[in-house]
Amino acid sequence: MQRPYSGTSRAVSRRAGTHGFTLLELMIVVAVIAILSAIAYPSYIQHITKTHRVAAEGCLSEFSNYMERAYTTSLTYPTSSSSAAPPFATMGCATTSQTGNFYKYSFDGTPTSATYTLQAVPQGVQASRDAKCGTLKLDQTGQRSITGAAPLDECW
Secondary structure (H helix, E strand, O other), rough: OOOOOOOHHHHHHHHOOOOOHHHHHHHHHHHHHHHHHHHHHHHHHHHHHHHHHHHHHHHHHHHHHHHHHHHHHHHHOOOOOOOOOOOOOHHHHHOOOOOOOOEEEEEOOOOOOOEEEEEEEEOOHHHHHHHOOEEEEEEEEEEEEEEOOOOOOHHH
């Protein structure tokens, strides 16, 4: 005996019982994720690099405040040979993972009793990612400078 015509084709009735994704659907999803990742990842890296740079700027300000506090008590800036010079390796912001792993802090040259220049030299991956700004510098007058080729206002 023949079945009565149900009005649906075999392909539709066969598909109605299957579940899951086709390979084409899966490849479309993978392609969309790849495109979004290609756009988002460089932006994320740029944001992280800038975050480390801003943290280093904060550390330079902290060290500068240390130098100014020392100046108010003795009317001279501490030199690197004096015991009052900032202990860069042990001060708070230089030891945190946010800045200590990405920048090394020191004097640029030898400070005198009337002048100093602090510097934050990028280390490791920060040095390669932030080559456009390079070393950040801050002197006793508050003058900011960089060693990179980028405009100063992009880096400070």
